[in-house]
């Protein structure tokens with residue numbers, strides 16, 4: 001049997017509803033960590049050539065509305081490739097991986113938003129990601145109305161009803177309450193700098209613990 005490689009890196013996922021400022025914060029976190037540790041920033045759907053093609057399909061307005069199950073399978077296909085091709089190899093090398101969205105997006109959007117069966121989604125998602133999960137997920141929380149006001153052009157997901165986005169937010173908050181150690185809620189209101197500081201506080205505490213366990217080069 002093939003011996004499993006040890007995953008020495010740290011896997012951080014950033015989540016949020018539409019207009020939460022997630023992508024900006026992911027980039028800021030990337031620059032801050034990359035100055036101290038080998039770090040990569042990646043995204044879902046995307047992160048690989050296959051994933052980026054799937055992303056184009058998912059965001060193509062002419063293909064919407066997609067069947068919810070078909071939509072879920074596309075996100076899973078992108079994730080399976082992403083884990084195998086990018087995330088796992090990086091973690092094996094001791095690299096910090098920051099992913100702009102990961103599995104919680106599927107639970108929040110396809111599960112709570114579209115109403116697909118959550119326990120079934122969790123099982124299939126676990127299969128797609130080879131049971132690999134982020135050490136830490138940061139969920140940037142803002143009221144959907146506020147997020148929407150921040151957006152100029154809208155993707156098919158962003159154009160979903162206010163009720164859909166309300167369910168997505170409630171889904172994220174529910175999951176966060178179930179796994180408080182792994183999923184941390186960050187208040188996304190206020191300036192970019194204010195939100196960045198809130199994230200930094202949580203991540204630094206997490207990095208300290210990781211350093212105690214791994215004594216990684218950049219830790220001292």
Ligand code: TYD
Pocket residue numbers: 017018019023044045059075101102103105106107109110155157158
């Ligand atoms: P994107 O333009 O990247 O939105 P954002 O900047 O908010 O991340 O589009 C990705 C969309 O895909 C986003 O609206 C959320 C949705 N999504 C799901 O519905 N399920 C998933 O598993 C993932 C990864 C994303």
